[in-house]
Amino acid sequence: MSDSDRLARVALAATVEPGRHQLLTLTSDLGAEHMYAQLLEEPDFGARLAEADPVRLLSEGARAGLRFVTPADDEWPRQLDDLSRAGTLQERGGTPLGLWVRGPLRLDALEGSVAVVGSRSATTYGADAAADIAEGVARAGRVVVSGAAFGIDQAAHRGTLVGDGATVAVLACGADRVYPEAHRRLVEHIAAEGAVISETVPGGAPMRFRFLSRNRIIAALTVGTVVVEAAVRSGALNTANWAGRLNRHLMGVPGPRTSAASEGVHQLVRSGAASLVTGPEDVLEVVAAAGEHLTEPPRGPERPRDRLDHRHQQVLDAVPLATGAPAVSIARTAGLGLQEVRAALTRLAGAGLVEPNGPGWRLAAPAHEPGAAPFLE
Amino acid sequence: MSDSDRLARVALAATVEPGRHQLLTLTSDLGAEHMYAQLLEEPDFGARLAEADPVRLLSEGARAGLRFVTPADDEWPRQLDDLSRAGTLQERGGTPLGLWVRGPLRLDALEGSVAVVGSRSATTYGADAAADIAEGVARAGRVVVSGAAFGIDQAAHRGTLVGDGATVAVLACGADRVYPEAHRRLVEHIAAEGAVISETVPGGAPMRFRFLSRNRIIAALTVGTVVVEAAVRSGALNTANWAGRLNRHLMGVPGPRTSAASEGVHQLVRSGAASLVTGPEDVLEVVAAAGEHLTEPPRGPERPRDRLDHRHQQVLDAVPLATGAPAVSIARTAGLGLQEVRAALTRLAGAGLVEPNGPGWRLAAPAHEPGAAPFLE
Known part of the structure; x- marks a missing residue:
């Protein structure tokens, strides 16, 4: 496009308020020079358009950066x-x-x-x-x-x-x-x-x-x-x-x-x-474009339970929260053998995950949140 | 369904942990009595099921409310x-x-x-x-x-x-x-x-x-x-x-x-x-079911501008925010006659919406938020 396109645009932009949709659409379709020439013919508006001095506006603009x-x-x-x-x-x-x-x-x-x-x-x-x-x-x-x-x-x-x-x-x-x-x-x-x-x-x-x-x-x-x-x-x-x-x-x-x-x-x-x-x-x-910048969904801190193997998790799941249960009842709930459960309970107690209570074992309350259910949140 | 359905359910529920999907689905499909009879035959599990006493559980439950x-x-x-x-x-x-x-x-x-x-x-x-x-x-x-x-x-x-x-x-x-x-x-x-x-x-x-x-x-x-x-x-x-x-x-x-x-x-x-x-x-x-309980979308408080007729809004829209413009320039921007704009400006000033500034008029700043743009939020 030419200098005259630019000058026509400066003059139109100085005369017409921003966002006048119809005029802008016509300009996009017909070109700014055509639009300028056509609007010069309009009564009122043509006079204001003719008064606009795009060369001066550009040079004054340039002086202002x-x-x-x-x-x-x-x-x-x-x-x-x-x-x-x-x-x-x-x-x-x-x-x-x-x-x-x-x-x-x-x-x-x-x-x-x-x-x-x-x-x-x-x-x-x-x-x-x-x-x-x-x-x-x-x-x-x-x-x-x-x-x-x-x-x-x-x-x-x-x-x-x-x-x-x-x-x-x-x-x-x-x-x-x-x-x-x-x-x-x-x-x-x-x-x-x-x-x-x-x-x-x-x-x-x-x-x-x-x-x-x-x-x-x-x-x-x-x-x-x-x-x-x-x-x-x-x-x-x-x-x-x-x-x-x-x-x-x-x-x-x-x-x-x-x-x-x-x-x-x-x-x-x-x-x-x-x-x-x-x-x-x-x-x-x-x-982001598809596939870029995927965020890792927040996972929260790892819990002690995450580090247990499946068998120990089964045992842990069968240990009551509030009142201790004997190993034989935990073994029955877990569907595992008594010997195996006894050994697992000892290791879980060593890891601070279960604790003796009454005649058996219960889950150990996390130190930081007394009374809350461990492993549930 | 019969009492024996209820008793079978009580016995099964007392023996099986909650949420055992496969067993629950089979029970839904085959019926509780059939399931009870079938599980009685299972080694281990059958013995535990046979120990469950649903009549006693129901009467003990009733005593506990x-x-x-x-x-x-x-x-x-x-x-x-x-x-x-x-x-x-x-x-x-x-x-x-x-x-x-x-x-x-x-x-x-x-x-x-x-x-x-x-x-x-x-x-x-x-x-x-x-x-x-x-x-x-x-x-x-x-x-x-x-x-x-x-x-x-x-x-x-x-x-x-x-x-x-x-x-x-x-x-x-x-x-x-x-x-x-x-x-x-x-x-x-x-x-x-x-x-x-x-x-x-x-x-x-x-x-x-x-x-x-x-x-x-x-x-x-x-x-x-x-x-x-x-x-x-x-x-x-x-x-x-x-x-x-x-x-x-x-x-x-x-x-x-x-x-x-x-x-x-x-x-x-x-x-x-x-x-x-x-x-x-x-x-x-x-x-809610479709059409019930529709909430009124919050609309915010009414603004003074809302109470103006279209013509006064046009004039108000053409008044600058910061530095006053003379009525003739406001009339040109609004595309309205000078007499009409002068009359409107007087009424808008009376309503506290515009104020004199320099050689003309500007929008009046809302008293509660100096410097903020009125009517924009």
């Missing part, structure tokens, strides 16, 4: 094209005309990336979970994408930086701006090491529908979205919806069952929309 | 017959020959009952969850079944009693005994108001394989099993496996993501074996 990445560029993240087939949510949708990018990370490095998103009003439990998951995902070489908002987003970016990983912030305002202002240092850090991305024109302010449009970019850039905490009306659920719509993996982190901050996540898991993940290993297993 | 319920009785819980087609787990399986029962509750009242089980070494979080769920399930008129063990089981029984509901304890030892001894008052309370049940001969001691056999009874008696907390090798997972094997509903309560006590539950949910439940309403919805 911004580049405009379009589908014609090598670094264009191809996964965004899925948006052209994903319909709309809350009247937003479509493949963006281009992305304004600030930072050294090439966008094609976002292949296999993972989004970690959640509530602005996160609990410390949620923030810890987001940071831990982001750090582990980053250490496995995957880029972590989030929205630089308060709460979970912030924790995810910070966790990634702790893990010396690459992180990308997708903003609802222009990529040259910072919102919220309290995150200026964080966002500058991300721009210095990863990338700050926006579909909104440079200088553009954060507005509600720009957040809704932004969420679809986060979901589309990544192979999976982890929702860490979300109340039932959290904006993170909009991102989750997009992930589902785009056939991306959707994952949810459980929280305390009565935590309002986890209620939206529990709903996602309960409905089957999201799979449950408790840490980075789970996330890596879910987003 | 026990009855022996068999498939010939009206109160026999028919759902137990599913065990004859459910195979084995850990070498145990099959429909029990009969159940020794202590308590006023008829076993056919267990139709629609729910099991609440979990770790012996429960946390207070888990115990609270078990009690809350059991209480809510009981208040809805369902019997709560558990195993009278330490931890989750105990909390489930107590929660049911708090809810003035009926609860059943299925024991691994004889129904005339108590294990653990610390639960004597609890078990006596259950026997006085609900029922204490065991497949094990009266006087029988708690032993490992009797626990494994007992778990299948808990799963089979109920329409669904709720696992509240379970470490990765918890005995509660054996009950969970049985619930799955028997096509019963399996449910898991989430816990803090790093809690070892919840690890086994999280695995069940993650693998899709169990559905996530956070309270009694969720449990009732899962176990």
